[in-house]
Amino acid sequence: MPGSFPPAANTDDTLALEIRGISKQFGRFPALKDVSLQARDKEFLALLGPSGSGKTTLLRVLAGLEQPDAGEVRFGGEDFLALPVRQRKVGMVFQHYALFRHMTVAQNIAFGLTVRKRSEKPSKAEIKDRVAHLLELVQLEGLDKRFPSQLSGGQRQRVALARALAIEPKMLLLDEPFGALDAQVRRELRRWLRDLHERTGVTTVFVTHDQEEALDLADRVAILKDGQLIQLGAPNEVYEKPATPFVFDFLGQACRLPGTVDAGRLRIADWESEAPKGAQPGAVEVFFRPDEVAFAPADGAGLAAEVFAVAQRGPDVRIDCRIEGELMELVGHGPTLPPGVAPGLSVRIKPLRPTVYPAG
Amino acid sequence: MTAVASVPASRPRSFRPSIAPVLILATVLVMGGLILMPLFVVFHDALAKGLGAYFTSLKEPDAIAALKLTLFVAAISVPLNAMFGVSAAWAISKFEFRGKTVLMTLIDMPFSISPVVSGLVWVLLFGAQGFFGTWLADHDLRIIYAVPGLVLATILVTFPFVARELIPLMQEQGADEEAAALTLGASGLTTFWRVTLPNIKWALLYGVLLCNARAMGEFGAVSVVSGHIRGLTNTLPLHVEVLYNDYDSVGAFAAASILAGLGIITLVLKTVLEWRHAGELSPGRKH
Amino acid sequence: MTDRFTAGPVVRPVTDPWPRRTRLVEHSILPGFKLSLGITLVYLALIVLIPLTALALRPWEIGLDGIVRTLTAPRVAAALKISFGVSLAAALTNAPLGLLVAWTLTRYRFPGRRLLDALVDLPFALPTAVAGIALTAIYAPTGPLGALAAKIGLKTAYSPLGIFIALVFIGLPFVVRSVQPVLQDLDKDVEEAAQTLGANDLQRVFYVVIPGIGPALLSGISLAFARAVGEYGSVIFIAGNLPLKTEIAPLLIVIKLEQYDYAGAAAIGLAMLAISFGALAAMNAMQIYLARRGRT
Numbered sequence: 001m002p003g004s005f006p007p008a009a010n011t012d013d014t015l016a017l018e019i020r021g022i023s024k025q026f027g028r029f030p031a032l033k034d035v036s037l038q039a040r041d042k043e044f045l046a047l048l049g050p051s052g053s054g055k056t057t058l059l060r061v062l063a064g065l066e067q068p069d070a071g072e073v074r075f076g077g078e079d080f081l082a083l084p085v086r087q088r089k090v091g092m093v094f095q096h097y098a099l100f101r102h103m104t105v106a107q108n109i110a111f112g113l114t115v116r117k118r119s120e121k122p123s124k125a126e127i128k129d130r131v132a133h134l135l136e137l138v139q140l141e142g143l144d145k146r147f148p149s150q151l152s153g154g155q156r157q158r159v160a161l162a163r164a165l166a167i168e169p170k171m172l173l174l175d176e177p178f179g180a181l182d183a184q185v186r187r188e189l190r191r192w193l194r195d196l197h198e199r200t201g202v203t204t205v206f207v208t209h210d211q212e213e214a215l216d217l218a219d220r221v222a223i224l225k226d227g228q229l230i231q232l233g234a235p236n237e238v239y240e241k242p243a244t245p246f247v248f249d250f251l252g253q254a255c256r257l258p259g260t261v262d263a264g265r266l267r268i269a270d271w272e273s274e275a276p277k278g279a280q281p282g283a284v285e286v287f288f289r290p291d292e293v294a295f296a297p298a299d300g301a302g303l304a305a306e307v308f309a310v311a312q313r314g315p316d317v318r319i320d321c322r323i324e325g326e327l328m329e330l331v332g333h334g335p336t337l338p339p340g341v342a343p344g345l346s347v348r349i350k351p352l353r354p355t356v357y358p359a360g
Numbered sequence: 361m362t363a364v365a366s367v368p369a370s371r372p373r374s375f376r377p378s379i380a381p382v383l384i385l386a387t388v389l390v391m392g393g394l395i396l397m398p399l400f401v402v403f404h405d406a407l408a409k410g411l412g413a414y415f416t417s418l419k420e421p422d423a424i425a426a427l428k429l430t431l432f433v434a435a436i437s438v439p440l441n442a443m444f445g446v447s448a449a450w451a452i453s454k455f456e457f458r459g460k461t462v463l464m465t466l467i468d469m470p471f472s473i474s475p476v477v478s479g480l481v482w483v484l485l486f487g488a489q490g491f492f493g494t495w496l497a498d499h500d501l502r503i504i505y506a507v508p509g510l511v512l513a514t515i516l517v518t519f520p521f522v523a524r525e526l527i528p529l530m531q532e533q534g535a536d537e538e539a540a541a542l543t544l545g546a547s548g549l550t551t552f553w554r555v556t557l558p559n560i561k562w563a564l565l566y567g568v569l570l571c572n573a574r575a576m577g578e579f580g581a582v583s584v585v586s587g588h589i590r591g592l593t594n595t596l597p598l599h600v601e602v603l604y605n606d607y608d609s610v611g612a613f614a615a616a617s618i619l620a621g622l623g624i625i626t627l628v629l630k631t632v633l634e635w636r637h638a639g640e641l642s643p644g645r646k647h
Numbered sequence: 648m649t650d651r652f653t654a655g656p657v658v659r660p661v662t663d664p665w666p667r668r669t670r671l672v673e674h675s676i677l678p679g680f681k682l683s684l685g686i687t688l689v690y691l692a693l694i695v696l697i698p699l700t701a702l703a704l705r706p707w708e709i710g711l712d713g714i715v716r717t718l719t720a721p722r723v724a725a726a727l728k729i730s731f732g733v734s735l736a737a738a739l740t741n742a743p744l745g746l747l748v749a750w751t752l753t754r755y756r757f758p759g760r761r762l763l764d765a766l767v768d769l770p771f772a773l774p775t776a777v778a779g780i781a782l783t784a785i786y787a788p789t790g791p792l793g794a795l796a797a798k799i800g801l802k803t804a805y806s807p808l809g810i811f812i813a814l815v816f817i818g819l820p821f822v823v824r825s826v827q828p829v830l831q832d833l834d835k836d837v838e839e840a841a842q843t844l845g846a847n848d849l850q851r852v853f854y855v856v857i858p859g860i861g862p863a864l865l866s867g868i869s870l871a872f873a874r875a876v877g878e879y880g881s882v883i884f885i886a887g888n889l890p891l892k893t894e895i896a897p898l899l900i901v902i903k904l905e906q907y908d909y910a911g912a913a914a915i916g917l918a919m920l921a922i923s924f925g926a927l928a929a930m931n932a933m934q935i936y937l938a939r940r941g942r943t
Binding site: 379380383384386387388390391394395396397398399401402405443444446447448450451454455457463466467469470471472473474475476477480481482483484485487488489490491512515516519535538539542547548551552573576577578579580583584597598600601604612613616619620622623624626627628630631 | 683686757873897
């Protein structure tokens with residue numbers, strides 16, 4: 001899995017952002033329940049979760065656009081929540097760009113610089129320089145005199161990023177920035193954003209509901225559900241060792257079977273194998289990825305499966321089978337079917353890396 | 361297979377003449393007869409005794425005083441109402457709170473009451489037998505039958521206009537741009553001035569235009585509070601009435617022609633704004 | 648090992664000046680809320696609420712029977728009847744007229760259409776006194792149309808008919824502007840479907856178009872009605888103002904004020920408000936009923 005960043009234990013990596021115990025209610029709706037997490041300096045942290053998980057609310061708390069009911073936020077040691085929005089020096093990129101429709105691209109980007117106090121305001125020439133440099137950075141040279149209505153969605157988002165970067169923010173906050181764009185543009189911008197982050201090195205918090213995006217871009221991923229933090233870790237970590245069934249299911253395709261763990265052995269129906277390390281004895285739910293199975297002929301070892309359909313799906317093969325009364329879609333790698341697998345035949349399958357959670 | 365011999369397509373038997381021309385003609389008649397004729401009559405009767413008489417009546421001191429008073433009252437009412445409109449629209453469109461519907465119903469109030477009632481209420485408060493009547497008399501202050509009364513009556517009748525143009529537009533625009541400006545370090549005032557105002561300037565102008573037209577042309581409400589003191593508390597519309605009741609036809613229509621001219625200019629500017637800046641006006645203004 | 652934080656004890660909650668119980672407003676970081684709401688509320692209180700309270704309270708000075716006596720006095724009762732009656736007639740007349748104009752403007756293209764469209768707002772932009780004397784000049788026995796009408800025995804100015812004409816004049820824009828946008832958006836497909844199913848033009852209009860614009864038409868009628876009831880300047884010249892015959896209710900208010908009968912004037916004003924609200928509420932209810940029926 002890409003984006004690996006060894007999760008450091010206690011190190012001398014400076015902690016840029018510390019969030020502790022943040023809670024926020026909207027009327028009767030609890031958007032955030034006692035959320036705590038940390039981000040290191042220059043880290044790219046993704047807040048991932050389904051809608052209603054509180055990720056956008058948390059981002060807005062960081063920006064200062066919402067006040068939490070309880071909790072603390074420290075940035076570089078400072079009490080962040082005591083600062084009003086204007087003084088936080090946080091660059092924010094909104095899902096629908098929020099570009100100033102009556103200003104040109106150049107004016108949009110320069111805005112953060114032009115509203116500074118006289119003592120801190122750069123000269124006109126400096127501002128012009130900065131804007132030109134940023135336009136180059138986001139690859140929009142020549143578009144400085146255009147208005148937002150004359151730009152495509154992808155271009156608008158890049159202007160929004162340039163505008164946020166112009167104020168040399170301590171932290172960059174991105175609220176589903178690619179949500180309003182189509183798939184192709186999204187992919188291109190993803191590559192480009194990663195590159196940009198490498199070059200600028202700004203601590204970034206990125207909200208998305210797209211797990212592929214989060215796993216692709218982030219140094220670490222924080223998964224939220226119903227206002228609570230479920231798991232925080234590097235992409236390959238959360239993908240390989242999801243903390244709960246929800247995380248497993250959210251991050252990729254999941255196949256599920258009931259089983260039992262007893263004396264270090266995992267048993268599903270009539271198949272037995274070594275239980276994963278640390279598995280609690282008792283009734284369990286077994287999760288595995290549909291593409292992490294081994295196929296064996298019917299007389300071999302493994303779970304009994306009845307194949308009833310196969311289909312070519314791009315680079316992989318989809319194998320629909322019935323296991324223990326459940327319909328499952330398994331995936332075989334490569335263009336050819338595993339030996340012995342054909343519609344109507346019985347085979348045996350073995351989950352290669354099952355993850356086990358206590359049942360109920 | 362042989363080609364089928366081409367047969368002319370059969371036409372529907374009854375040829376239905378389009379009724380469009382009839383409707384168009386009817387519309388033109390209605391509009392011309394009902395709407396345009398009064399406008400025509402104003403100028404026709406004002407010039408009935410020739411251009412000389414027309415200009416003479418306009419230069420009458422009372423007429424000039426009336427015009428000045430009209431402009432003065434408008435010059436106070438319109439900016440005040442514009443400030444109210446902007447405040448109300450800002451509060452309603454950028455924030456969440458309970459009671460918005462009540463607020464908006466209150467803002468629409470003047471449209472449901474007669475202008476005469478809009479003048480009556482001020483008499484009830486500040487007239488000789490009004491609630492504050494004796495207090496005002498004791499302090500030698502006059503509101504009714506004086507200019508302040510005219511201003512109050514005009515404000516009551518015209519205050520919704522700017523708010524009604526701004527509120528739907530600003531609600532549609534949301535608060536994202538303002539939030540972005542804040543994160544970029546702008547103060548509240550800077551945000552309003554550089555981000556919000558450019559986005560609402562045409563709707564604001566439109567609202568001010570309508571507000572002004574109504575303020576200058578208001579008759580019923582000011583009639584009640586004015587006292588009709590020639591040269592002192594007669595706005596131009598009231599002056600028209602005074603002259604008309606004096607059988608000074610040319611004078612009355614001459615004064616009316618100025619007001620009609622105001623109406624025409626308002627109409628022209630309004631239409632221009634609708635044609636050229638439809639996207640920046642309150643939704644529902646585009647047609 | 649997953650890098651997971653256990654929730655530590657909550658450290659120092661953020662000080663909240665608004666205790667949860669009394670919160671009416673969501674904290675918004677956009678500045679200027681208190682200022683803008685403050686200005687709005689103060690303005691409304693001074694300009695609308697206090698004056699309206701004065702209106703609501705004053706009639707009780709003469710007690711309930713005083714109010715009833717005022718309102719049932721023949722002159723007042725007649726004026727109320729004329730105001731509301733003629734206004735209703737005018738608003739209802741504006742329905743087909745307004746529909747005609749709106750239809751022609753939205754459905755057909757012809758030279759001068761845009762000009763005509765702009766002119767629809769003229770009664771709205773023209774000061775009422777100007778409209779008043781102009782209409783009188785036209786419909787007085789000495790005026791062009793007045794003389795014409797006299798020939799066929801109709802008295803236009805200085806009669807209820809004159810009032811009617813003036814109220815139709817000022818009410819027309821309301822109906823047209825209410826119906827226009829709905830007509831424009833009306834689903835052409837539905838109409839064409841009706842055509843292919845064999846409906847002729849008249850049926851199409853009655854069964855598809857009119858139900859579609861029903862609520863908007865009703866809204867326009869009620870706006871025209873509300874405006875007509877209170878109208879003063881456009882009517883006061885052409886009416887003739889004969890007691891019991893052509894006096895309108897607003898004029899009665901002015902007369903009572905001149906007689907220093909503040910309570911009586913307020914009573915009439917309050918009655919006008921009450922009846923208007925009642926009528927508008929009824930029309931609103933009908934609108935909702937119609938809109939609900941139209942929802943498939």
